[in-house]
Amino acid sequence: MNTPRIDTLKDVFTRHRARLLLTLLLLxxxxxxxxxxxxxxxxxxTAAALAGAAGLGSGFNFFSPSAGIRGLTMARIVSRYFEKLVGxxxxLRIARDLRVWFFRRALPLAPARLxxxxxxxxxxxxxxxIGEVDGLLVRAxxxxxxxxxxxxxxxxSAGIIYPPAAALLAVLALLIGIGVPWLTVRGAGEQERDRALHRAQLRTQSFEGLEGAADLxxxxxxxxxxxRVLVAAKQLKSRDRRRRWRLIRGNALHGLCAAAGLVAMLWLALHGFQQGAIDAALAAALVFLTVALLELWAGIGLAWQSWLSGRVAAVRLETIVDQxxxxxxxxxxxxxxxxxxxLSFDNVAFRWPGQARALLQDVQLELQPGERIAIGGDSGSGKTTLSALLLRLWDPDAGRVRYGGIDIAHLAQDHWHRQIAWLPQNAPVFAGSIADNLRLGDPDAGDARLWQVLADVRLQGWAEQLGGLQAWVGENGATMSAGQARRLALARALLRDAPILLLDEPTEGLDVDTAHALLHDMVAALGGRSLLMITHDALPEGIVHRSYRLREGRLG
Incomplete structure (x- = not known):
């Protein structure tokens, strides 16, 4: 079987090469x-001024240059419009695909590597x-x-008119297009990495402050x-100021070179006219050509800066997804x-990478179809680690996790995950409707099936009172109590209709009455599915068939 090719950052841009080339051509x-x-x-x-009124009336070519000017004006307007439109x-297409690419590459790393x-x-x-990278080709x-x-x-073109002018333009192009930007961005790579780090720190502090506002x-x-947020903002501000001063110095150096180059071209054009090498109109054209080029070259510094920032950002993105x-x-x-x-755990042992202590040692466990088992233990005893091995977020250091006698390491991960309905500790309720949250368990479920699973967890009356399946539940389930949020998450897991239901601390944070009611409703809705429940709470009678306790990495 051929190994699937990894989707790279370069591939995201390659998919849009036709539009990118068209944008470049229009620009x-x-x-x-x-x-x-x-x-x-x-x-x-210049030619018209020198010819005067008499010249304009006696053979002066007025129409050809005028037609050229009108044609170039119209061409510039049209190409500018379509360049902006296509660009x-x-x-926006690249920005969309970059986010999809990042999610597609990063999600398989969660939660183990992330x-x-x-x-x-x-x-x-x-x-x-991604904001720095998405416009890399268009801005840089x-x-x-x-x-x-x-x-x-x-x-x-200047070489055809007057070769010394072409030599001067070539020198200016090298000096302004390469020399000045090199001096401006020399050593700036480390500063950009430092700036990106402090920008990330500010976002982290702000996000965590908002997320933990209630606790604060x-x-x-x-x-x-x-x-702390203010300090992070000031640190980023100092890096931004340093960056602006670097650009200002580059612009000042560019201005000096441009001024010297324009004066040199003016002298050269006058000298060529005096020597009879070119006429006055062509001499003026060379000067104005230089002015136009200097105006265009003024954007080189910003383009180089965008290239540097985009390259640093691309490396940061690839550092995440290339793990x-x-x-x-x-x-x-x-x-x-x-x-x-x-489902069986056969002499399973596991320790987290870089840690000396083994969390699990010689774990033996068997879960028959339709059987319900609870595993308890103190915090840090390895209960959640056991569920991570079952989900195959990690492979055991020793032993095997088998399903129907088959090592789950030999199963396609997508196929194996379809066999498990997982309700993690603190399962999230997403900002959206009731139906949106439920259909994460089964995207194809009809409304009748959604109402049925809501009835199974005793949320049907709540949903009707709230306004039906399309009712908005708020950010993180803000309109719901803790018990309702947990029941909605359980309904989502039940809707998955997988043969194994894995619950990690399903009653965490709930009062005893609410927790027991939730467990009884869950058992009634299970049908013939197997249940493996990780919990440290005492369970009422009839919830599970067998209970185990993890002590020092061993089941007993």
Missing amino acids: WTTMLAGTALLGLSGGFL HDVT AGIRTGELLARLMSD IGPLLALAGISVVAVV AALQAGEHWNQ APGVAEPTDPVALPAQAAT
């Missing part, structure tokens, strides 16, 4: 039309870094390539956290048993 056309327009206008006005369209990364840091990668690479093409055309208020620590997953997909997956089968 180049706009620049070319603008440069030619200024050069032609300058030469035409914004492809930028557990050590703070949510605010991931948010910074998703927002700030495209303008730089177009400017390089315009510079070549300008130098060749309860502990009267809001002002302390505000100070090896916690488990490897089998190259030749084994087919799942046709019917619900026995």
Whole structure:
């Protein structure tokens, strides 16, 4: 079986290469039309001024330059319009695909590889870094390539008119297009990485402050956290100021070179006219051509800065998604048993990477179809680790987890995950409707099935009172009590209709009456499915068939 090709950041841009090339062509056309327009206008006005009124009436070619000016003006307007239209369209498409690409590559790393990364840091990668990368070709690479093409055309055109002027333009192009930007961005890579780090820290502090606002208020620590956010903002501000000063220095150096170059071209054009090498109109055209090029070259510094920022952001994104997953997909997956089968842990041992203490040792457990088992233990005893191995977020260091006698490491992860309905501790309620939250368990479920599962967990009356399946539940279930939120999450897990239901601390934070009512409703709705429940709470009679306790990594 061939290993599937990994979708890279480069592939995201490659998919839009036709629109990107069209944008580049339109940008180049706009620049070319603008440069030619200024050069032609300058030469035409100079020739007209020298010819005077008499010359205009006796053989002076008025119509050809006028037609050229009108044509270039119209070409510049049209190409500018479509350049903006196509450029914004492809930028938005790339921004969309970059976010999909990041989610597609990052989600298989959760929670194993992403557990050590703070949510605010991931948010910074998703927002700030993708924002820097999505316009990389339109804001940086495209303008730089177009400017390089315009510079070549300008130098060749000047060489046809007056070779010394072409040499001067070539020197200016190298100096302003490469020399000044190199001096401006030299050593700035480390500063951009530092700036990106502090930008991520500010987002992290802000996000965590908002997420934990209730706890901060309860502990009267809001002002302390505000100070931390303020310090992070000031640190980022100092990095932004340093960046602005670097750009200002680059612009000042660019201005000096441009002023010297314009004076040199003016002298060269006058010298060529005095020597009879070129006429006055062509001499003026060379000067105006230089003015147009200098105006275009003024954007080189910003384009180089965008390239530097985008490159740093791209590296930060790839650092996240290029991590090896916690488990490897089998190259030749084994087919799942046709019917619900026995789940077993055979002499399983596990320790977290980098830790010396083994969380699980010689774990032996068997869950028959339709059987309900509870596993208890103190905090840190390895209960959640057991569920992580069952979900195959990690593979055991020793022993095997088997389903129907098949090592789950030999099953396709997607196929195996379809066998499990998982209700994690603190299962989230998403901002959306009741139906939106439920259909995460089964996207194809009809309204009748949704009402049935709501009735199974005693939420039908609540849903009707709230306004039906399309009623909005609020951010993180803000309109719901803790018990209602847990029941809605349970309904979502039951809707999945998988042969194994895995619950991790399903009654955490609930009062005893609410917890017991939830458990009884769950058992009634299970049908013939198996249940493996991780809990440290005492369970009422009839909820499970067998109970175990984890002590020092062993089941007893």
